[in-house]
Amino acid sequence: MAVLNFITHEIFGQGAIFLALIALVGLLLQKKPFTEVIRGTMMTAIGFFVLSTGTGLVTSKSIDGLAKAFNTIMPQAKATTTSVDIGAQYGTQIGIVMIVAFMINILVARYTKWKSVFLTGHMLYWFPFVFIAAGVDAGLTGTKLIVVATIFTATYMIVAPNLMRPFVKEVTGDDTFTIGHPTTVLSVISGLLGKAFGDKSKSTEDLKFPKSLGFLKEVSITGSIVICITYIVMAIILTTNGYNPGKVWGYAGGNTGIFTYIFTHSIYFGVGVTVLLLGVRMLISEIVPAFKGISDKLVPGAIPALDCPVIFGYAPNALILGFIVSMITSTITIILTAGMFPSVVIPLTFTCFFEVGCASIIGNATGGIRGCVIGAAVSGVIMVFLVGFGAYFFNNTIQSWMLVYGGNDFSLWGIIEGAIARLIK
Numbered sequence: 001m002a003v004l005n006f007i008t009h010e011i012f013g014q015g016a017i018f019l020a021l022i023a024l025v026g027l028l029l030q031k032k033p034f035t036e037v038i039r040g041t042m043m044t045a046i047g048f049f050v051l052s053t054g055t056g057l058v059t060s061k062s063i064d065g066l067a068k069a070f071n072t073i074m075p076q077a078k079a080t081t082t083s084v085d086i087g088a089q090y091g092t093q094i095g096i097v098m099i100v101a102f103m104i105n106i107l108v109a110r111y112t113k114w115k116s117v118f119l120t121g122h123m124l125y126w127f128p129f130v131f132i133a134a135g136v137d138a139g140l141t142g143t144k145l146i147v148v149a150t151i152f153t154a155t156y157m158i159v160a161p162n163l164m165r166p167f168v169k170e171v172t173g174d175d176t177f178t179i180g181h182p183t184t185v186l187s188v189i190s191g192l193l194g195k196a197f198g199d200k201s202k203s204t205e206d207l208k209f210p211k212s213l214g215f216l217k218e219v220s221i222t223g224s225i226v227i228c229i230t231y232i233v234m235a236i237i238l239t240t241n242g243y244n245p246g247k248v249w250g251y252a253g254g255n256t257g258i259f260t261y262i263f264t265h266s267i268y269f270g271v272g273v274t275v276l277l278l279g280v281r282m283l284i285s286e287i288v289p290a291f292k293g294i295s296d297k298l299v300p301g302a303i304p305a306l307d308c309p310v311i312f313g314y315a316p317n318a319l320i321l322g323f324i325v326s327m328i329t330s331t332i333t334i335i336l337t338a339g340m341f342p343s344v345v346i347p348l349t350f351t352c353f354f355e356v357g358c359a360s361i362i363g364n365a366t367g368g369i370r371g372c373v374i375g376a377a378v379s380g381v382i383m384v385f386l387v388g389f390g391a392y393f394f395n396n397t398i399q400s401w402m403l404v405y406g407g408n409d410f411s412l413w414g415i416i417e418g419a420i421a422r423l424i425k
Helices: 002-012 015-029 034-073 091-111 121-138 142-172 184-197 211-217 219-240 245-249 258-297 308-314 316-336 349-353 355-394 399-405 409-424
Strands: 116-118 303-306
Touching: 002 015, 002 091, 002 121, 015 034, 015 121, 015 258, 034 219, 034 245, 034 258, 034 308, 034 349, 091 116, 091 121, 091 142, 116 142, 121 142, 121 355, 121 409, 142 184, 142 303, 142 308, 142 355, 142 409, 184 355, 184 409, 219 245, 219 258, 219 316, 245 258, 258 303, 258 308, 308 316, 308 355, 316 349, 316 355, 349 355, 349 399, 355 399, 355 409, 399 409
Parallel strands: 116 303
Antiparallel strands: none
C-alpha cells in the first residue's frame, strides 16, 4: 500500500514530476550528455509549472468571479444531489486503475497502430476518479468495480488521443503530439462541423484590425477587454436581480470597490494567458524532443498526448471567440431546458474556456472563422445536455463536481460506463 500510494500520489499525481521523469527516461535512452539530461529534465518540470501557474491565474484570479455570479443567479442548492468523497473513500481503487490503465496504454502503443501515450498528469487521476464514481453510482463494488473502471480508463487513454490526432495535425501542421484531455467529444464534433460548413482559408488569426485598434492583435489585451465587458454585464444582471455584487464577489466591506475588482480580474486574465502560453512553449520545446527517445527505443512511433493548452498558442483569437460564443449558447440552453433534468445545470465557465476553447481552435483549423463559431455554439449546447443527462449517472456521487467540470468527455464516457455498469449489475 505504501508503494502504491507513493506511485499514485508522488509520481502519477504530480504532473511536473511525472513529465520530468518521462523527459529523463527519453533523454537517457538517446544517450544525451549529462548536462543536456539535467537541463531537459528540469526545464520540462519548470515549463509544466509555468503552464499550471498561467492556468491557475485564469481560473482562480479571473473567471472564478463569473462562475460565482452564475452560481448565485442559478443556485446549486436547488439540485437534489448526494455527494460522495470518491477520492477519499476509493483512493486505493483509483490508484490501481490509474497504474494498470497506463501500463495497458503503453503496451497497446508498443504493439498496435494506436501510437499515443497519455501523459496529461492530472487527467491520469481524474478519469479513474470519474469512472470509479460512475461504477459506484451504478452499484458496483470490489473487483468488478475496479475491472470496469480500468477497462474504461485504458480505453479512453488509447482511443481519445488517437481520435484527436488528425485534428491536432490540422492545427499544428505536424504530427509530433496529440491531445489527452476531456475535450475530445467537443473537439471532434467541432472539427467535423468546420469541415462541413466552414472555410479554412478564412482563419480567426487573419482578422484585420484598423490601425487604431491594432492593440487587439494581442490576445492578452483582447481577452482582458472581453472579460471586463462580461464582468460589467454580470454586475448589471446581479444588481437587476436584487443581488449585491460586492457580497457575491467578496469585496463588500473592504477597501476594494467594484471598479478595482473588475479591473484586476480582467487584467489577471491577460496575465494568465500570457504565462500559460509561455509555459506551453517551454513544455513543448522540451518534452517532444525528449519523448523521441522513448518512441525510438521503447514504444516505436509513439507520440505524447498532452494537455489541451498546448495548442492555445496556435490560434489565440479562436480561443477567445469560442469562449464567448459557448458562454452565450450554453446559458441560453440552460434557460430553455430549465426543469428538464433531475439536477440543476449552471453555466460551465471552465469547460467553456478549456474544452470548448480547444474545440474552437480545431474548428478554426478545419473551417476558419465559421468553423470556430459553429463549433463553439454547438459545443455550448451539447455540454449542457451532457451535464443534465449525466445527473442520472452521477447524482448519488459526484454530480456537484460535474456541475463545475463536466459537459465534456467526463460526462459522455461516464454516462456510457454508468449504463453498462447497470446492465452488468
